[in-house]
Every structure is written in structure tokens, then in C-alpha cells.
Amino acid sequence: MPPSKKQHLISCARRLFESEGFHTTGIDRILEEAGVAKMTLYNNFGSKDMLIVAVLNDTSQDMLNRLSASVTHINDPYEQILGIFDALAQWHDSDDFCGCMFQAAVAEFPDPESEPAKAAQSHLLRLTELFYGLCIRAELDDARTLSSMLAMIASGANCTARQIRTDLPAKHARQIAEILLERACSRPLSSSTIAN
Amino acid sequence: MPPSKKQHLISCARRLFESEGFHTTGIDRILEEAGVAKMTLYNNFGSKDMLIVAVLNDTSQDMLNRLSASVTHINDPYEQILGIFDALAQWHDSDDFCGCMFQAAVAEFPDPESEPAKAAQSHLLRLTELFYGLCIRAELDDARTLSSMLAMIASGANCTARQIRTDLPAKHARQIAEILLERACSRPLSSSTIAN
């Protein structure tokens, strides 16, 4: 009935994985929630792990799209970077926030060679890339280092927010970002910048 | 043979949980590794979840002890704070580093009322408290906010390090901490500091 069973399965699985974790959410729970037969799942995805990968990729794209969209109306790229953290705060403040799915994925799939772990890792890279693009547009010094730092702060805000359940970490992250940006306008971040 | 079976069980379980996760590590794996009978485990801990809690508490104490110990030889409390991040970098650089166990715990036990989740949360509080004590001793402004920020940055470094597997995130975290401390010497971090 909905545009595609496949997409419907992904979004139901996403909701369950977010709120209950990957391992603890059984296939049957997902099928029941989605109102879909077991064979539909296995015909479309092949295995539970591959469903997880599909969910991670879908969520990554959705999340990066939202973050980008939330700052397009801002002109100054400098302010755009700060806007990302505002969007983060808004996310953390919403009722259904229950932590960053990609951090959960690396925790539940410790083998870095596993497909879910790789999907989670590539999300982090894409997020860093998003910051990098904005840093370049803002003509900031040392964009490579700076964007790594911003991504790291965002990760810190995500996992801290999961625990204390307020938007305070994101607000703190924004303050820190502001300080970093201020400094990156004039002088380099460190005299001996480490490679990569 | 070792001081106590209980402690031996905890440290074996710790190693396995760290490298393979909580849910994926079965009871039997732990027993085999520890060379201990199943009933010994259940007599001492009652359940797998309670073993996990014991491991988390033990690890928390061990980790905070190590961090504190790594900076006791430094006189200046300002430098002590930075020393914490050096210790973090050293940890991340070691071969057996495979991420922060407490972040893994909150990911694998999404229910914040569950005992493992509570144990993980209280570790974060203790870490923040450690920073707070150092901030006070360094006579820095806005110690409450600052220590929250430092703990958040440390968390960000932890989870980023898990993914890219270098000590670079911790080094970046140290740089950021340095900037924050520098500013906290003179003026408050924000005119309108948010409560708590």
C-alpha cells in the first residue's frame, strides 16, 4: 500500500532499532510492527544484518539531509556551522530522541569489518565532510582539523545527551564551536598541526 | 587460586565485554575463559545483568583511579586537566583499546531505568566530578559549566577514537580544552550561563 514495502519496512525497523537496540529487537517484532510477512523481509534484504545496514544508510542520508536543510536559509556560512548545532539541540530536545543510532551500531557490532560497523563509520565521514564544506565556504583556517574537531564535538554532544536527556550538551557544543570558529578566523589552531 | 574467584570472573568478563560487546558475549564464553563453573557465577552475581553491572562499576573505579593517578605528579591543576587528555590519548593509542565500555553499555541497554544503564550514567557523573574538582583547584571561572564541557569533549574523543582508531581525537580534544581553560582564566564562558 505505501510507496514501497521496502521503505516501509526500513522506517519501522528504524524506529524499533532506535528505541530498543539492534540485538534486542527480534525480526518478529519488526514484522509485527510493519504488518509484513517474513518472506517479504528476506526477499528484500536477505538477512537481518543487511536490513540493519539498509536502515543505517537510510538514516544517515535522512539525517544529513535534515541538517543541511536546517541551515540553507542562513546566508553566512559561519552562522551555518553554528546552525548545525542548533539543529542538534532541537533534535536532542525532541521527545523521541533516544541517542545516536550510529554510536549504538559501533557498540553493538564491535568488529570494524562488519557491514553495520562500516555503515556507521561512513556516516561519521559524511558528517565531517559536511562540516568541511561549510568551513571552506566560511574561508576558515585549517579547515581539515577544524571540521574534525567539530564532528568530534557533535559526537560528544550526542552521546552525552543520550545520558542526561536535555539539549544542554548541544548548547555547550555550540558555545565551544563558536570559540573555535572565532579563533579560526584569524590565526591557525595550532602551530604544529598534526597531519591528517 | 587468585585472590577471589569473584574478581577473576569480573576481569575476564570485562575483557570479553570490551572486545565483543555485552549481548554477543554469552555466559558460556565467559565461564570457559575464566575456567569457572556456571554455578559460581550465579552464586556470586545472581544474573548476567548483575555481572555486567559489577563489571561496569569495577571498570569505572579502575579507570578513574588511573586517570587521577596519571596526573598526581603534576603540580599545576591547570596542567593536570590537560594531563587527563594526555592519558586519554595514551589509552586510545594502546593496542587493546576498543572503545569506551560505558558508551557501549548505554547503547546496548537503551532503557535508562535498567541497572547497566544506571551504572554507565553514574560513571559519566563521576568523570564530570573529577574535572570539576580540578577546575575548582585551578580557580577557574564557571567550573560547573566548564567541567561539563570537558567531560563532553572527552566523550566525543572516546567515541571518535573507536571509529578512526588513532589518538588524534584525544589530541584535538586536548587542544580544545586548552583553549577553554585559557578563556576561563579571565572571563566567564557565557554571559547567560544555563542552570545546571
Added chain:
DNA sequence: GGTAGAATAGACCAACCTGTCTGTTTATTT
């Protein structure tokens, strides 16, 4: 040396898990 408490091995259980298979029903297309 006898006794009490802990630790042992290992069988056992019920529940749950992912994944497969089958036969039927529903939609879509021509």
C-alpha cells in the same frame, strides 16, 4: 581427621532467535 562451605562438571529446560519452506491469496499486466 572429620565436617561445613564453596567450587566443580555437566545434564537439562524453556524460551527465543534467525532463517527456510510451502501453499494460498492478492495485484498487476497484457
Added chain:
DNA sequence: AAATAAACAGACAGGTTGGTCTATTCTACC
């Protein structure tokens, strides 16, 4: 209206899990 493909319900298999129980052995202590 016929044919093709997808989705369906549900039984089934094989394996694993956390946890219990029992009967035996080890280890101290008095």
C-alpha cells in the same frame, strides 16, 4: 480473463541463550 509476480500466514528447523538442578569433589578450619 489469463498469466505473472509479489505478498501473505504460518508451520518448521536448528541453534543459542540465560538460568536451574544435582551429585560429586575440593579446601579449609577446628
